[in-house]
Amino acid sequence: MPLALGYVHRRCSLRHFEIGMEQQLLADAARAQGHTLGTVHVDDALTDPDGFAVLLEAATTEEHVSAVIVLTLDLLGDPDDPYSKYSRLNQRGILVLAADQPVVPPEPQSLPSVPVIQGCHPKRRRSRVK
Numbered sequence: 001m002p003l004a005l006g007y008v009h010r011r012c013s014l015r016h017f018e019i020g021m022e023q024q025l026l027a028d029a030a031r032a033q034g035h036t037l038g039t040v041h042v043d044d045a046l047t048d049p050d051g052f053a054v055l056l057e058a059a060t061t062e063e064h065v066s067a068v069i070v071l072t073l074d075l076l077g078d079p080d081d082p083y084s085k086y087s088r089l090n091q092r093g094i095l096v097l098a099a100d101q102p103v104v105p106p107e108p109q110s111l112p113s114v115p116v117i118q119g120c121h122p123k124r125r126r127s128r129v130k
Helices: 016-032 051-061 085-091
Strands: 003-010 036-044 065-070 095-098
Touching (some): 051 085
């Protein structure tokens, strides 16, 4: 499975054991979306305000990282703002996943005038033993 780095923004009201619960939520959501959770980077305004910069560096330099997962997309700012965290990840080609909005695999592409049949499995022919 491809690797996804986690990103959590530590709020003043967030206690240490709650970060562990958030990490578990990220791990479960990453697994459900076809990824394995790697390092979870914590951005703390008081003690570690550069958590996102470290995450961005790790996501762009590590070979097997294909995504960043957050609890909610609101954490990354407005996708239309070119300076938001969301845009900065997209500019580097990093897939953004959210635990509260699972990624649904895209529908298969169909050729013009060729219908797509979903859920159809060819029948197996039974061999007759004589």
